[in-house]
Amino acid sequence: MMTTILVALAMGLLGAIVFSAIGLVSGTDETATLAPLTLLVVLVGTPPAGVFAFFLAGAVAKHITHAIPTTLLGIPGDTLAVPLLREASLLRRLGVPHIALRKAISGGVLAAFIAVPVAVGAASLIAPFAAQVTAAAPYVFPVVAVLIAYFSRGRWAAVAGLLPMVMVIAALQAFVTPLHGSALSISFFLGIAIGPLVADLFGIASPTARRAMERDARRTFFLAPDVRDWRGRFPNPLRVLDRRQAGATAAAAGVSSLTFVVSPVAMTVLLGEAVGARVRHAYHRLTTMMSVKNGVTESTYIAEAIIPLVAIGLPLSPVAAGPAAPLFSAPPVYTIEPATGTTNNLHDLLTPWEFLGYGLLAVLLATLVAYPFSMNHARRAAAWVVRRLSQEAIIGTFAGLILVISVYEGGILGLLVAVTIGIFGGLMNKLLGMHAGVQFMAFYTATLFVPVLLR
Amino acid sequence: MPPTVPPAPPDEGATGPNDDRTTASTTASTTASTTASTTATTDRPTDLAEVWGDVVDVRHLRWSVIIGCALGLPAFLLGRLAFEQVTSPELAETYGLLVGLAGCLLAGALCARLFAPQRDLVEEMADGAARDEAVAELTAETGDLGRAEDLGPETRRELRDLGIDDLFDPDARATAEGRAGR
Numbered sequence A: 001m002m003t004t005i006l007v008a009l010a011m012g013l014l015g016a017i018v019f020s021a022i023g024l025v026s027g028t029d030e031t032a033t034l035a036p037l038t039l040l041v042v043l044v045g046t047p048p049a050g051v052f053a054f055f056l057a058g059a060v061a062k063h064i065t066h067a068i069p070t071t072l073l074g075i076p077g078d079t080l081a082v083p084l085l086r087e088a089s090l091l092r093r094l095g096v097p098h099i100a101l102r103k104a105i106s107g108g109v110l111a112a113f114i115a116v117p118v119a120v121g122a123a124s125l126i127a128p129f130a131a132q133v134t135a136a137a138p139y140v141f142p143v144v145a146v147l148i149a150y151f152s153r154g155r156w157a158a159v160a161g162l163l164p165m166v167m168v169i170a171a172l173q174a175f176v177t178p179l180h181g182s183a184l185s186i187s188f189f190l191g192i193a194i195g196p197l198v199a200d201l202f203g204i205a206s207p208t209a210r211r212a213m214e215r216d217a218r219r220t221f222f223l224a225p226d227v228r229d230w231r232g233r234f235p236n237p238l239r240v241l242d243r244r245q246a247g248a249t250a251a252a253a254g255v256s257s258l259t260f261v262v263s264p265v266a267m268t269v270l271l272g273e274a275v276g277a278r279v280r281h282a283y284h285r286l287t288t289m290m291s292v293k294n295g296v297t298e299s300t301y302i303a304e305a306i307i308p309l310v311a312i313g314l315p316l317s318p319v320a321a322g323p324a325a326p327l328f329s330a331p332p333v334y335t336i337e338p339a340t341g342t343t344n345n346l347h348d349l350l351t352p353w354e355f356l357g358y359g360l361l362a363v364l365l366a367t368l369v370a371y372p373f374s375m376n377h378a379r380r381a382a383a384w385v386v387r388r389l390s391q392e393a394i395i396g397t398f399a400g401l402i403l404v405i406s407v408y409e410g411g412i413l414g415l416l417v418a419v420t421i422g423i424f425g426g427l428m429n430k431l432l433g434m435h436a437g438v439q440f441m442a443f444y445t446a447t448l449f450v451p452v453l454l455r
Numbered sequence B: 001m002p003p004t005v006p007p008a009p010p011d012e013g014a015t016g017p018n019d020d021r022t023t024a025s026t027t028a029s030t031t032a033s034t035t036a037s038t039t040a041t042t043d044r045p046t047d048l049a050e051v052w053g054d055v056v057d058v059r060h061l062r063w064s065v066i067i068g069c070a071l072g073l074p075a076f077l078l079g080r081l082a083f084e085q086v087t088s089p090e091l092a093e094t095y096g097l098l099v100g101l102a103g104c105l106l107a108g109a110l111c112a113r114l115f116a117p118q119r120d121l122v123e124e125m126a127d128g129a130a131r132d133e134a135v136a137e138l139t140a141e142t143g144d145l146g147r148a149e150d151l152g153p154e155t156r157r158e159l160r161d162l163g164i165d166d167l168f169d170p171d172a173r174a175t176a177e178g179r180a181g182r
Helices: A002-024 A029-042 A048-065 A069-072 A079-093 A098-134 A136-152 A157-180 A186-193 A194-205 A206-211 A245-255 A264-276 A282-312 A352-388 A391-432 A436-455 B018-029 B032-041 B058-086 B089-114 B128-142 B153-162 B169-181
Strands: A219-223 B048-051 B054-059 B119-122
Touching: A002 A029, A002 A048, A002 A069, A002 A352, A029 A048, A029 A186, A029 A391, A029 A436, A029 B089, A048 A069, A048 A098, A048 A282, A048 A352, A069 A079, A069 A098, A069 A219, A069 A352, A079 A098, A079 A282, A079 B128, A098 A136, A098 A245, A098 A282, A098 A352, A136 A157, A136 A436, A157 A186, A157 A391, A157 A436, A186 A194, A186 A391, A186 A436, A186 B153, A194 A206, A194 A391, A194 A436, A194 B048, A194 B058, A206 B048, A219 A352, A245 A264, A245 A282, A264 A282, A282 A352, A282 B153, A352 B119, A391 A436, A391 B054, A391 B058, A391 B089, A436 B089, B048 B058, B054 B058
Parallel strands: A219 B119
Antiparallel strands: B048 B054
């Protein structure tokens, strides 16, 4: 018991530190970073509590630090931060970018602490129906795939795109399984997560495609002016928000922690505008929306990861099928049986109480690492990343990682699968707006539903 | 952007040249600046392109990918081989993976040292015009900015501490504008 807690503590701390750093790099995609590293943590044999703490602490920490590029540089730290851009930009032009940052991350931290217990509670309400859902799993996936596809940027194109994507995955799987001796999954997974990068690397090698990617000038970042007025080391989120803001954020977080099918971005826009319309004073509206919106993003995200994980064990939400996917399926460690839909993953290895305990521990660790850092060193950190950490180095690291992990799973075959799915999925993503979550659902449809269809 | 990236994977040799021509003409006809940049390619000292959401120097990118793969994969394979001598094959796989990860991170650190980012950082100064613009945008949104009475004491203090309470006070704004012509 004691060792388990220590492992969770250590892994949570590791996740918080690593993803606090990754969050500073604007534009790093959630799925492309969180999924492969969590996968790695699972594969090296980390105990379940450690895996969960790593994932959740990483996600929460990344959400805190990605508010730094969003508010100080005016570029979204992640796709999740896009709904905050307007308020962030207005506050920045008013000369108070640091207020935008503080309201956002304080709302996020408050929401994270609320979301974990509410989501675990909601999950235990759904849990009695889990057996039915699991029994119908092969049929549930294609339905959810269509839903998630329709709500992606690609709309009907993404829905239609499911067919070729499922075909390609099923065909490749049928081809490699006899050659490799068992089915591959991590390589498919990596290919999907990192697809846009693979597509871009192919593009840059092609004289035709490259023309659209060429740029005349270096990219210019505008760093908001420095405003030094913070004293002390560990700020209290509840003092940064006023009472109405804390109340509104807590209420919105509570509500959004109950849902797990709407994407975090959609939920954020919906609830953010609903709260914003009730605040009369312009400045107060901006800061309240900053806090509520970031809070809702955080709570929806956590609920989408936790509810399917605790209640059902199948990745039935955009977050569960995307960044959190290794918690559900990471063969040979965590598996979902194609024939029966039975699972052997975190759902089976941790009890709801453990999810609650380690979940709160993870949020606490992320807060302890990322929150004071963001309050005290945001500007310097943002400037350092822009000046010192080249995109080339980041791409080099990830190229190496794809290579190593795919070869680890399936040797040359694994690599070929990762690259094939990468270029195909990456183009579907870029051209049709069919994001990685939709493609993961296509993967589950191909591995769970197609075999049933063929039987 | 028009689909300058051909939707089909580049393995269709027969249609290749055709694709080439259509793409070239679309690029040329859409924006003059794109054409200009293409002609300038020959004598441009750097070779910039947008990859994975940020601008990179393509020559540096090529080396980064090579370094990442060349350090990562051998680190994994050799690590696995070394651990196989001392432990079970499954554990050796896992430890090999960790050595591979270390190789990738080392490659990342090396590339970060070798290749500087293709970014410029401009430190903005506080800008009165931008402030007024933001206030105008907020006013246009709902018709007015709201009154100080709508705010709780904490928020009023916050605005005062930030020194922007005048911006949101119509009377103070009017006098300030009259005085300083802001």
